Amino acid sequence: MVFRIFCCGLLAILLTNCKTAKLNRTLSSSLESSFYSEQFTGLYIYDIAKDKVLLNHNGNKYFTPASNTKIFTLYTGLTLLPDSIPSFYYESPNDSTITIQGNGDPTLFHPYFKDSTAYNLVKDYKHVNLVLDNIEDRRYAPGWAWEDFDSYFSPERSALPIYGNVVTVSNENSLKVAPGYFKEHMKIADDFYGRKEFENTFYYKKGRTKETEIPMIMKPSLVKVLLEDVIEGEVTIVKQGPSKPSELQYSIPSDSLYRRMMEVSDNFLAEQILILASSTISDTLSSDKARDYMLKNELKDLKQVPRWVDGSGLSRYNLFSPASFVQVLSRMYQEIDRDRLLQFFPVGGEFGTIENWYAGKDKPYVYAKTGSLGNNHNLSGFLITDSGKVLVFSFMNNHYKHSNNAIKERMETMFEWLRDNY
Template sequence: MNFYHLIVNLKPIYLPILLLTAQISLIKPASAQNSVQATPVDNSSPRICPANLPSEIQKITTRPLLAKARWGIAVETLSGGKTLYSQERDKYFIPASNVKLLTSAAALTRLGSDFRIRTSIYATDSPKQSLLLVGRGDPSFSNPQLRELVRQLQAKNYTQIEELKVSDRYFQGTTTHPTWEWEDVQYYYGTIVNSLILNQNAVGLTIYPQKVGNPLNYVWSDPLAVWGRPVANESLTSEANSAANLQLIGIPGKSLLKIQGQLPVGSQPESQSLAVIDPAKYFTDSFQVALLSVGIKVKAVKFLSTTEAPNPETEVAFVESPPLTDLLMEVNQNSNNLYSEVLLRTLGAIKQPKQDYDVSVVGLSTIKDTLKQIGVDPQSYIIVDGSGLSRHNLVSPDSLIQTLKAMDKSPYASVYRQSLPASGMNGTLKNRFGNAVNLIQAKTGTMTGVVALSGYITPTDYEPLVFSIIVNQSDQKAIATRQSIDEVVILLTRLRRC
């Protein structure tokens, strides 16, 4: 069955879903970072003097609960640079998503707050009535933007496209970092980073119990995202009082997905958001469906193997992303890995490297150069990706302090700071520090054995502070480590001049 017949057959059932559904809800597995809420910490205790701060912090960091953990802490006044507390601040730690502080600082400094990512369609002469689709990695591109491209082509009276050329080569090089863990790359937060992104390269999977003894039922949120992907359903609906035990298992190097385990009969369905394994095809197939819905047929599709530089004057349709100001809100407040990795590759792509050069490598070099220019010691960190998903990233609290202070002096200081989660208000701090609302703007970071928090604090009775706290090698659940970090931060909000 060819694609044209496929989408005609799908149209009665799936077309309203494909064209009208907004961006899918992304649900992390329990192991994903920043998904666990911390217990609110009471900050109603008396104010403390800076001289007493070290002993108060050490009461928290030396508790038996975290005796095996390694703490890196740096606390300074924002303007004067006076150190109030320091513990292994110049040592390397795995930072998790605190890497995003470095990526977003470099992107904002190099690209500017109004930078936008453009997805374009160009007219081509060979053959006539052919189009060239060029993606440049817009991570916010979703179904409404797809329909907008179609609307513009319809307005130009297109009824048939002889050949649709597809360029997914703006981001050359690796699409998934080789040091990301296999479990992570199966889920949306470790999805492929390419040039044609649709719905964050993720697809929802909902699994339902059936009658006892029967396999579980499963439904994809968008059939085109998984067209042709084999699923081995080895699951079972179990007795009502049995334990739920559901596993999604990907096979390295293959597209096969195994569903194993069980859900009790009558229990609530389980939902996950998985990575799309061929996002360029998903984008292109969805585009063809959208074109067909308004009567525009594509006769042939050709994926380009090399980068083609189009003539800007032949652009017939385009969509731009929101400005970088808005993209950074998604990077830092919601800790979006895809957005962060796109910014890394954009920093590499704008330097127009040679053909077939890895833009992520160029992007890492650009981050290093840019941060050095604003005063961040290049020896104080080693990063291998833009999001912090790799455990090969090594960052010192010092490097984060230097970055935060440099950005506070930047022309983009307010944009950078507002991109961070605010305590008790938004992002990954919405449900933390409920008694210290908006006193803390900081980036979270969590992976197994790692919890981090770095940012700014505005105490009510003391001058503004900058801080970085990273805990590694913890054998406790993230919520327990996070609770201890929160207690340290609440101490900082209680500082007073004395």
């Protein structure tokens, strides 16, 4: 009987090893094809239940991660922020005056969230004092492309965002502009839409109907004007005091913010999440402090310490390894309820940035975050095989001259083989 059990166990081990060896041979052969010969490619696959690395192809090398960086930002938010967003601190010495010090909450009048928490608190006060100088971050992070100043994906960072720090404009039946303050100043151009580089002068192309978001230059004087445009009271910009106001106001559920950031790969939300996270460990808002804290504490055991310079991945200064992404994804899978965790990620064939790729046969099998910059495309997340196994993976493609679709087609072929054969 003991001998039979031993033989069965040995057979199971041999079959498992054969399956792993076949996986390694098949995927390694694909990665060694001529298609990948003129680019830098990394693929790291981990079986979380067996605590086993199934494939490590350049997994310990550093890559430009693009928006895969948001995986680290998500983990930072989940680690440092409470269940609801700590929107701002306030103090009201009397019935007519209130002072507000922002924590970086991006949801006030945001085009998607349309949150009015701050508005509802201040709308009845005659005197509203705003503290806007409690932030160390510059408007852009290191390594952002200067020519993206008026691109929808590159709003400025700030302590007290408003309207998502963008002007939203459309002209389907009539010209619609939010914030309304800019409607009279919106210029219709023959062949251009965007903004002047150094001033808040906006242009919308004649004949265009599609909704467009154009980043604003977020000066304190503009925040004052925009808030005064919707409340009855007078707004004054004041200096940060020796201590912040004592009362903390919360806004939306934190998971709603994470889900939106990940689903559409929203750079602005990612940057502001790091700023929000810093408010829990410092009186001064600083995404640098949030990243440093995570790397020195929660992520001190990373096998490859990344060069992590922003929350969104817009910067080409970021450097991460596939193994590090798998390590953080695995930790999240072990620490967070599975259903809750997977709802943050785009779903192959269903929604988000991979809704047109990696569709399942009868149910989704890929839950993952994309990361794309010019000549770079990455995907990191979870793959659920037909046999029910959960694989954590990071597939990183850098410095290629193929089309993005050509890269994705080969990734999809490998993922489908994994799904069907492991």
